[in-house]
Ligand SMILES: [Zn+2]
């Protein structure tokens with residue numbers, strides 16, 4: 001126990017000292033030679049004042065200046081029953097729930113080793129359940145344990161009942177084969193991290209567990225772990241540059257221990273960026289043909305493309321990237337979306353492109369940006385891309401930002417321009433109520449949204465056309481704010497002007513996100 005550790009513990013004791021009545025819940029060892037009481041405020045125990053129970057006595061002891069005697073010796077802790085140690089009683093005939101058979105006791109007893117050799121255990125399994133540290137590792141270690149056993153008992157060799165290992169069903173012989181299959185399957189895939197799993201038949205696992213707990217040395221490694229470790233070792237010996245990881249791997253490999261079937265899941269990669277849609281008539285995501293519902297061969301009305309719109313932001317950006325990375329498909333996750341006929345300008349709309357089952361994962365993002373630039377010319381622009389993780393998808397999806405728009409509309413019969421401008425500007429800073437617009441009511445629940453118009457400025461008139469710039473809270477329906485959607489949005493530009501307003505076009509000028 002050093003001084004620093006004491007210093008660290010002191011605040012805890014100080015806290016205890018000043019907190020009465022507290023009840024001791026449990027004592028835990030945190031450092032050698034120190035036991036700490038954990039306290040929780042509680043009601044007075046029932047019957048307080050009566051004869052003190054053992055625990056209450058301890059409480060009394062504890063709250064009466066336990067803090068000043070923070071150290072207890074090891075002996076005292078043991079007396080205190082805080083340490084529960086497991087003792088192996090030599091007379092105990094139970095061993096991990098099984099009755100010990102003294103003719104074949106558990107390994108590493110020589111008779112135990114002889115027994116497992118007799119029942120056919122392979123060198124790999126011998127090494128892991130013998131409880132002996134022998135020369136070499138794995139198979140080599142097992143074979144030297146076997147040789148030693150043959151020296152001790154010259155007749156042992158003739159007593160072996162089978163050459164089929166009851167612990168692994170000779171699965172260790174298939175390690176090279178399994179590894180070959182894994183790398184065959186991944187021959188066209190670039191990866192640097194792998195998560196590896198093996199599925200073993202339940203009855204094999206149960207039988208192995210039964211034999212191992214009866215005859216194996218205490219603490220022997222279980223079959224699954226030993227197999228996976230062997231596979232890792234084999235792959236390392238092949239000089240493959242692979243890191244084995246428990247999360248976020250490039251590839252996940254699952255092997256069926258019975259059929260040796262190899263399943264590989266190439267994990268997606270993610271790119272974050274912001275897009276500007278500089279041309280109208282482009283939906284954000286791929287939109288299947290209404291007539292044929294996007295079936296692979298398409299139909300006449302979609303000219304065999306399966307798409308309602310040939311271009312989408314998703315494919316203008318995603319297709320060149322998918323191709324370059326040899327991927328299967330993409331998903332597009334935007335921070336909200338604009339209507340097909342709406343442009344998105346300024347610094348653009350944040351998005352994450354998910355690239356599914358890529359065979360390459362290492363291309364420089366600058367190259368990908370160049371490919372997008374060529375492919376999406378005069379339609380969509382992306383300035384930069386960065387690699388990101390799946391976490392970014394949620395971040396982008398959940399983000400709600402104010403936006404600035406420019407909208408142009410026709411308002412006939414305006415007589416006094418100055419008056420009209422004043423009416424429009426009266427909406428600046430106002431809170432409006434928006435019923436779910438008719439155009440989206442088939443896919444959105446009917447409700448009233450209350451949204452704020454943060455600012456309106458730059459009102460321009462040109463004949464009977466008006467253009468305004470306004471900044472609104474996230475989720476405001478802008479076209480409806482202008483034409484009122486038959487009175488479903490109040491107030492609206494139409495209601496303050498007192499004349500029909502017909503939207504001509506709309507641009508997202510800026511998405512005010514970090
Ligand atoms: Zn075996």
Ligand SMILES: [Zn+2]
Nearest residue numbers: 289292299302
């Ligand atoms: Zn079609």
